[in-house]
Amino acid sequence: MATLDQGGLTDAGRVVHDHYRALVRTRRVYTILSLAALLAVLLGALWFANAANSGKFFERLPYFFDYFIHFQPDDAMEIVRALFDLPSPHADGSFKYDYEVGRVYLIGDLYLPxxxxxxxxxxxxxxxxxxxxxxxxxxxxxxxxxxxxxxxxxxxxxxxxxxxxxxxxxxxxxxxxxxxxxxxxxxxxxxxxxxxxxxxxxxxxxxxxxxxxxxxxxxxxxxxxxxxxxxxxxxxxxxxxxxxxxxxxxxxxxxxxxxxxxxxxxxxxxxxxxxxxxxxxxxxxxxxxxxxxxxxxxxxxxxxxxxxxxxxxxxxxxx
Structure with a gap:
């Protein structure tokens, strides 16, 4: 008859349990080492990017949205006119963009923008x-x-x-x-x-x-x-x-x-x-x-x- 230890396991069960615990510990060690290596590579890449070839990325980051703030059309309808090749008149009657240049006429006056x-x-x-x-x-x-x-x-x-x-x-x-x-x-x-x-x-x-x-x-x-x-x-x-x-x-x-x-x-x-x-x-x-x-x-x-x-x-x- 198999004897039981304090944990209620037989000798064979104890061997399997100890082996499983050893595998879990090994897996945790490898996981921690992998995460540490990944973090080190990430930090090194960020440092290299900023120091060597980023053009002062972090220093210019606060000005990231300046381009989008200044790069705006005169009005929202200007986008619609550009999309469908519609006239975009100025106050003097001239046109800001010559949209007719790129039109593809299908039949008569019917065109594809x-x-x-x-x-x-x-x-x-x-x-x-x-x-x-x-x-x-x-x-x-x-x-x-x-x-x-x-x-x-x-x-x-x-x-x-x-x-x-x-x-x-x-x-x-x-x-x-x-x-x-x-x-x-x-x-x-x-x-x-x-x-x-x-x-x-x-x-x-x-x-x-x-x-x-x-x-x-x-x-x-x-x-x-x-x-x-x-x-x-x-x-x-x-x-x-x-x-x-x-x-x-x-x-x-x-x-x-x-x-x-x-x-x-x-x-x-x-x-x-x-x-x-x-x-x-x-x-x-x-x-x-x-x-x-x-x-x-x-x-x-x-x-x-x-x-x-x-x-x-x-x-x-x-x-």
Whole structure:
């Protein structure tokens, strides 16, 4: 009969209890050391930023809002006029801004305001680059998945390729491509598409590796080829997640396309940079409002579509 100690534990129970207490103590020590190291790195980074390369950040912090206080339009309606390219008259009958320059006339006097047109250009860059990245990532991700591709060399090449494509920020690639392809949306599309291939490729092959392999085993048992196993055994399972990730990437690419516009990629980012550089407060706030509404709308629509896709049967996409 096992004896009990003062705590009501047997000898075996006491061993387990002591081992558990030792693990808890070890975990607490590592947690405290990790927090101390993180705090030291944070303090060191703040000191270095302030002392070496911040331009006296903390000294200028009290004046942070001075720019926004002085950067104001003449009146609130000036923002509305800038957004819709409406006349902005002075008392002498002249116009403060020549809004008609950037209009895109559709039929007769019916026109699309400049900023709406530039916003459409940015969205077009994001959508086209996402579609291109989706197609390439879809075609390459199966070569990177260990459960469908047996060759280590093929998997290594596919995975390293994805890493290289997503290693460089879109704005860096766009800056290089602008020098080669000239200023315009083409360089932006190429830069965002290349980064999208790397980002989606990694997500896609991880989804493939987590797929149920029973359909693949059945197809292999009846002599199905590699392509048939991918088409009928894996694609119906992974397609909903692929589309969900593609929609999420579209949101990210809209923001990336806006930033790339500031370095010559065209779209709303370019006119935003010009409006700030020319000290046009009304135009700047009009673009900010348009950007905010557009991004929130795209985020909401993308989230709604992703939620609907996740709730559907995966085999509805199998064809």
């Amino acid at each position: 400049e900023y709406f047109y530039q916003m459409l250009v940015t969205i077009n860059i994001a959508v086209v680059s996402t579609l291109m990245g989706f197609v390439l990532a879809f075609g390459l991700c199966f070569f990177a998945a260990s459960n469908i591709t047996g060759s280590r060399l093929v998997r290594f090449a596919a995975r390293r390729g994805f890493e290289v494509l997503r290693a460089f920020p879109e704005i860096v690639v766009a800056g290089m491509l602008v020098a080669i392809l000239s200023i315009g949306p083409i360089a932006a599309i190429a830069a965002v598409a290349l980064h999208t291939v790397g980002a989606l490729g990694k997500l896609f092959f991880e989804v493939v590796e987590n797929a149920d392999m029973k359909p693949d085993e059945g197809l292999r048992a009846v002599g199905g080829s590699w392509l048939e196993r991918v088409r009928y055994g894996l694609v119906p399972q992974v397609m909903p997640n692929f589309i969900s990730y593609a929609l999420l990437r579209t949101e990210i690419n809209v923001r990336a396309s806006t930033i790339i516009g500031a370095v010559g990629g065209g779209g709303i980012g370019e006119v935003f940079r010009l409006s700030i550089g020319r000290d046009h407060a009304a135009k700047t706030y009009a673009i900010i409002i348009l950007l905010f509404v557009t991004v929130v709308s795209i985020d909401w629509l993308s989230g709604y579509l992703r939620k609907r896709l996740v709730g559907q049967s995966a085999f509805q996409f199998g064809g």
